[in-house]
Amino acid sequence: MKIAVASGKGGTGKTTVAVNLAIALGSAQILDCDVEEPNCNLFLGYDLEKQEDVEIMVPELDSGKCTLCGRCADLCQYNAIAKLPRSIRLFPKLCHGCGGCTLICPEKAIIEKRRSIGLIEKGTNENCSIELFQGTLDIGEPMASPVIRQLQAHIDESTVAIIDSPPGTACSVIASVAGMDYCVLVTEPTPFGLNDLVLAVEVVRQMNIPFGVVINRNGLGDGRIEDYCRTESIPVLMRIPFDRDIAVLYSKGIPFVEAMPIWKENFRELYKHISKSVSYRGGV
Amino acid sequence: MVKQLAVISGKGGTGKTTITSSFAALAENAVIADCDVDAADLHLILDPKTFETYGFYGLKVATINKDLCTACGECTNFCRFDAIDKYMHIDVYKCEGCAVCKYVCPENAIIMADKKAGEYYCSNTRFGPMVHAKLSAGEEASGKLVSNVKRRAHELASEDDRDLIIIDGPPGTGCAVIAAITGTDLVLIVTEPTVSGLHDLERVLLLVEHFRIPALVCINKYDINEEMSCDMMAHCQSRGVSVVGLLPYDISPLDAMMNSKAVVEYCGNEFSDRIRSLWSEVISQMQGMH
Numbered sequence: 001m002k003i004a005v006a007s008g009k010g011g012t013g014k015t016t017v018a019v020n021l022a023i024a025l026g027s028a029q030i031l032d033c034d035v036e037e038p039n040c041n042l043f044l045g046y047d048l049e050k051q052e053d054v055e056i057m058v059p060e061l062d063s064g065k066c067t068l069c070g071r072c073a074d075l076c077q078y079n080a081i082a083k084l085p086r087s088i089r090l091f092p093k094l095c096h097g098c099g100g101c102t103l104i105c106p107e108k109a110i111i112e113k114r115r116s117i118g119l120i121e122k123g124t125n126e127n128c129s130i131e132l133f134q135g136t137l138d139i140g141e142p143m144a145s146p147v148i149r150q151l152q153a154h155i156d157e158s159t160v161a162i163i164d165s166p167p168g169t170a171c172s173v174i175a176s177v178a179g180m181d182y183c184v185l186v187t188e189p190t191p192f193g194l195n196d197l198v199l200a201v202e203v204v205r206q207m208n209i210p211f212g213v214v215i216n217r218n219g220l221g222d223g224r225i226e227d228y229c230r231t232e233s234i235p236v237l238m239r240i241p242f243d244r245d246i247a248v249l250y251s252k253g254i255p256f257v258e259a260m261p262i263w264k265e266n267f268r269e270l271y272k273h274i275s276k277s278v279s280y281r282g283g284v
Numbered sequence: 285m286v287k288q289l290a291v292i293s294g295k296g297g298t299g300k301t302t303i304t305s306s307f308a309a310l311a312e313n314a315v316i317a318d319c320d321v322d323a324a325d326l327h328l329i330l331d332p333k334t335f336e337t338y339g340f341y342g343l344k345v346a347t348i349n350k351d352l353c354t355a356c357g358e359c360t361n362f363c364r365f366d367a368i369d370k371y372m373h374i375d376v377y378k379c380e381g382c383a384v385c386k387y388v389c390p391e392n393a394i395i396m397a398d399k400k401a402g403e404y405y406c407s408n409t410r411f412g413p414m415v416h417a418k419l420s421a422g423e424e425a426s427g428k429l430v431s432n433v434k435r436r437a438h439e440l441a442s443e444d445d446r447d448l449i450i451i452d453g454p455p456g457t458g459c460a461v462i463a464a465i466t467g468t469d470l471v472l473i474v475t476e477p478t479v480s481g482l483h484d485l486e487r488v489l490l491l492v493e494h495f496r497i498p499a500l501v502c503i504n505k506y507d508i509n510e511e512m513s514c515d516m517m518a519h520c521q522s523r524g525v526s527v528v529g530l531l532p533y534d535i536s537p538l539d540a541m542m543n544s545k546a547v548v549e550y551c552g553n554e555f556s557d558r559i560r561s562l563w564s565e566v567i568s569q570m571q572g573m574h
Binding site for chain 2: 009075221
């Protein structure tokens with residue numbers, strides 16, 4: 001079972017839901033796909049061990065062989081190669097690693113070399129029942145999706161894999177939620193929360209992934225999220241109250257199910273609801 | 285000379301748009317640019333009246349002409365993004381528009397088609413002109429759309445003799461944020477005193493250092509964990525970055541949001557006084573720069 005936790009708006013509580021769900025289940029895998037700002041381990045405190053670098057292939061030019069024909073620059077769709085009057089200039093950070101330039105170069109003047117853009121680390125709890133894989137995009141690197149895709153290669157299909165997605169609705173969110181059995185959208189009952197929830201719903205509907213909503217900071221704002229979900233027939237899976245104690249625990253990096261054990265049961269119910277709707281749909 | 289101020293955060297939901305909307309209200313001669321193109325919210329406060337709409341075309345997408353295709357499989361073999369399966373079906377979510385398939389296809393059966401990936405708009409608001417955008421769900425190239433928004437904002441500022449562009453930035457540290465802060469004169473980082481806030485602040489400070497952009501920090505809701513706020517201030521000090529604002533936890537930004545108002549125009553409480561002094565501090569720092 002693969003469950004993504006996504007949101008549209010940032011700061012609504014994706015990490016809170018992902019981490020607390022894993023702890024409540026007792027046995028699970030967490031993949032922190034918010035590789036620009038990975039936060040799950042701030043709440044888990046595991047010792048992380050490096051698994052691998054995330055590398056993409058970027059071009060390297062042998063200027064002795066280059067005849068400045070410029071075909072590489074014409075083919076490159078990412079402006080990662082520029083033809084100047086007397087040289088070819090490469091911009092490796094813009095390169096997506098498609099390999100087109102090496103294929104098209106008639107002089108074989110371009111070879112590929114590996115360039116690291118991030119890393120993947122792993123940690124577990126004491127009895128190894130919860131496993132965390134964390135991806136981190138190097139500072140100054142623009143492309144998160146290759147890190148996310150490589151992180152997802154670590155998904156263990158035999159357990160419950162919980163994916164903490166980045167905020168927004170752009171390509172890194174697609175990379176995170178693609179192929180999931182279910183998507184939990186976390187929001188808050190405010191105008192910004194609703195606006196961004198609607199955008200996120202558009203994404204998961206387009207991708208044909210079953211989904212439900214968790215309302216965090218319930219009690220703030222008004223009933224607009226409930227109204228929207230009712231009109232759209234979207235299940236509200238859980239309501240986490242707007243509560244100073246929960247906010248303080250969060251600020252200190254303590255998963256609130258640890259301090260408020262009743263919530264473990266609520267998260268298990270949430271999981272039951274998800275697995276029922278996934279099996280109903282003929283999935284896992 | 286048009287100056288550019290970007291408000292960013294690393295972590296989402298720390299209050300960027302609350303602060304930007306108030307800055308828009310307080311600025312006298314600015315263009316506002318909402319660069320959070322995939323989850324834009326500023327328009328909910330500024331109620332823009334759009335007078336120009338532009339289509340945004342990001343990366344192209346491959347399409348196969350089945351009449352010409354002989355199913356040789358070269359495109360599938362050479363695609364590095366797993367976007368073409370063995371039945372020559374193209375997954376548009378995976379296609380990154382590199383055109384390698386078109387190049388290797390011996391039958392010239394593949395064309396690279398333009399794909400509309402969003403729109404951007406020039407609008408008027410009660411606080412001045414605004415450029416904003418909507419990236420279509422799941423699209424690539426959000427950085428490119430951010431650059432388009434910024435370019436149009438710059439043109440508007442020049443045409444209209446405005447001296448400042450206020451940029452509401454996206455969360456994170458990746459392509460959209462890099463595009464949002466590139467070429468700006470000053471970045472204001474909005475954070476909150478939580479373990480996530482601190483962690484993300486550290487990363488975003490490294491980012492602005494990497495691009496050599498001067499930065500200031502504002503801690504929002506500083507009183508929900510004052511000890512953490514002190515740690516954050518010490519961290520900023522050790523990196524030579526000034527903390528220019530401490531905003532208390534307050535319900536008024538939400539009340540203002542529910543009424544589609546910037547908090548400084550909605551009420552005159554302590555919270556909005558603090559935003560006003562934050563604004564003066566930011567402006568005086570910008571004026572002191574050359």
